[in-house]
Amino acid sequence: MSPFLENEQNVKKHQKALKEAEDKVPAGLWKVCPQCGTESFWQDLGRYNACPKCAYGFRLKARARLTWLVDSFLEMDQELVTDDPLDFPNYQAKLVKAQQETQLNDSILTGIATIGTEKFALGIMEPNFIMGSLGKVTGEKLARLFERARQENLPVVVFTASGGARMQEGIASLMQMAKVSNAIAQHAAAGLFYLSVLCDPTTGGVLASFASQADIILAEPHALIGFTGRRVIEQTLHQKIAPDLQQAETVLRNGFIDAIVERKHEKQLLQKLLKLHTGGKVNG
Secondary structure: OOHHHHHHHHHHHHHHHHHHHHHHOOOOOEEEOOOOOOEEEHHHHOOOOEOOOOOOEOOOOHHHHHHHHOOEEEEOOOOOOOOOOOOOOOHHHHHHHHHHHHOOOOOEEEEEEEEOOEEEEEEEEOOOOHHHOEOHHHHHHHHHHHHHHHHOOOOEEEEEEEOOEOHHHHHHHHHHHHHHHHHHHHHHHOOEOEEEEEEEEEEHHHHHOHHHOOOEEEEOOOOEEEOOOHHHHHHHHOOOOOOOOOEHHHHHHOOOOOEEOOHHHHHHHHHHHHHHOHHHEOOO
16 A cells, blocks of 8 residues: 555544544633633633633523522513514514523523622513513513512612514514613612623613613623614614724723623622612712
8 A cells, every 4th residue: 555545534533533532522612702712611600600811701591690609599571472473474482482591581690689788670682582672571671670670769770681672573573672761760769779790792772761861870790882783784874893893992091881791700899889889879
């Protein structure tokens, strides 16, 4: 046998062995940070699922955030389920899949939580439920959260992570912006405190409404924050926009948010801010 042919066969055997070995390795063991490009073994991301180099927070399930954010949590409105108002093709199948993957009835987890002695109403949007989109049930759960907080004189904290309004529910989805905004206005009129934390991504109608209506607005490092996508902006303006235009750090420099906080500091900061508004009051 020709030494060249023998070498080629050995290379192919080696490549096949490597492919078989790769197929046996579970997916998701290594993650690449979309911000700084750092490759990290999944265990090195820690309990906060954040890049060890730049602190970018990888997208996190709502229930996973609960494990390190609060000391207790009593969930609300688990029974609410959308009625598919437009009979949109394949929508029911998407809903069932999202519900199974997230163990939520829709794209937000709501309830009454405590950190230490501080009691508050908490909403956490679920980015894995059809991209955290805003639908009828999401809006209803948020409105009920603010209404209960007003009745019990509680502050509200909402973690947002959303691609915007849910197209499968049409105008019914868009109307949730007004409904939740009205509930926030009543909560504010009672002199109660509202804090929002913008996670990656917070966009569209969510950013245009309740995410931006808080007394204090925080964001996680390098979170994407913007009303519409880069491609739409560039096609409309007929010019390129800065690569970091919609990053939390740029939004902070331009005065639209109050601070950027890493996940490992969120619980401590929330407790401090809630304590400053004991009784839920902004001017207590």
